[in-house]
Amino acid sequence: MSRALLINDVAPDFEAETQLGPIKFSEYAKDSWVILFSHPRDFTPVCTTELARAAQLQEEFARRGVKMLALSCDDVESHNSWVQDVGAYGKTEVKYPIIADPERKIAKLYNMLPAADPGRDNMPFTVRSVFIIDSSRRIRAMVTYPAPIGRNFDELLRVVDALQTSDRLHCATPVDWKPGSRVIVPSNVPDALVQKHFADGLEVVDLPSKKSYLRYGSTSPS
Structure with a gap:
């Protein structure tokens, strides 16, 4: 049995059919x-x-250099019909590919299957997995929901913003962070980068331990 994918793994390559080819x-x-x-x-x-x-957020993701790629366990013919419903419901157009995976080959490759769920024809259905993959094809974040629970795509957009801000500024993001909010500057960030990215200086939080590990810096969305 292959090992489960982990953060920083290279996303496995594959070929697939989609409703866009x-x-x-x-x-x-x-x-x-x-x-x-x-x-x-x-x-x-x-x-x-x-x-x-x-589909409604596709342009927002595109502004951040992010492509959308969906997967569902039915075939291309089914996808072609389904996107008409999706477009009508969302008053939008589905312009990203939806992978056809009736044999669950890609679902298995990416560990998208639940532990025990025979599904239709004894073939398990995928859970709601999300992989955020960067431009070097490294998996940077993973989120998995059970099948009955819908995801929050605004939150996925926020995670992309956080990851790209962290990469750009060599920082971390605190709880409930939003673009434009202050960020955490780890103590191991070199002074030269602190001066480059946080010219207004840092706020060191006064904690009972008297350790100065929690430092905030002000920034703005890229």
Whole structure:
């Protein structure tokens, strides 16, 4: 049994059919970030709302250099019909590919299957997995929901913002961080980078331990 994927692993490459034609993941990703998100099956209510929201936010993700890539366990013919429902529901157009994975090959490759769920025809349906993959094809974040629970795509957008801000400024983000809010500057960040990115200086939080490890710096969205 192969090991589960971990943060910082290289995202496995694959070839697949989609409603927009065949793709090879590495060629689709190229130098972009990618959000790969899975769905149990077509023509289900939760999935329809999620795909619609993803389509509504596609331009926001694109501004951040992020491509969308969905997966569902039905075939291309089913996807072609389903996207009509998704577009009508969300008053939008699905312009990103939806992988057809009826044999669960990619779902298995990315550990998207639940521990015990025979599903239809004794084939398990995928859970709602999300992989945020950076431009070097490293997995930077993973989120998994059970099949009945819809995801929050605004939160996924926030996670992308946090990751890209962290990369750009060599910082971390505190609880409930939003773009434009102050960030945490770890104590191991070199002084030269602190001066470069946080010219207004740092706020060191006074804690009972008297240790100066919690430092905030002001920034703005990129």
